[in-house]
Amino acid sequence: MPTISVQGKTIPCEKGANLRQVLLKHGIELYNGNAKLINCLGLGSCGTCAVEIxxxxxxxxxxxxxxxxxxxxxxxxxxxxxxxxxxxxxxKVKKYNGFWGQGDTIVWKSEE
Known part of the structure; x- marks a missing residue:
């Protein structure tokens, strides 16, 4: 069973599990600022859930x-x-700043 290291947590998941769904289910703030209110809900069109893996x-x-x-x-x-x-x-997952997570400053990472 794979694990996701994020914000100092280790989250187990099923192989092939959708990363967005797992993170949200475990209370991980995936979106920056108002992107949590204005996003495509997982359709892949807005880009606000960008992370580094x-x-x-x-x-x-x-x-x-x-x-x-x-x-x-x-x-x-x-x-x-x-x-x-x-x-x-x-x-391991890192999130960067900017509405779309496109910035250069780390907001959170796996080892927090």
Whole structure:
């Protein structure tokens, strides 16, 4: 069973579980500011659930690749959309600032 390390917590999940759903179920604040009120609810179109992942997850979906290619996101940053990620193995998660999580300052990380 894979585990998700986030905000000093270790959360077990089923292999293939959707990262966004697992984080929200365990009370992890995935969205910055008003993005928690204004987001696409996991459809992969808004980009507000962007996080940085270390570990084994599913490959980029076409929706994710398209959204992360447009501003304010950049394909050169190592961000992924939590709503499009299936957890395959143990992972560590970081969240950055900015409405879309596109910033350069870490808001929270796995070891907090």
């Amino acid at each position: 270390e570990g084994e997850v599913t490959d980029l979906t076409w929706k994710e690749k398209a959204r992360l290619s447009f501003p304010p996101h950049s394909p050169t940053k190592k961000r992924r959309l939590a709503c499009q990620i299936g957890v395959i193995g143990d992972i």
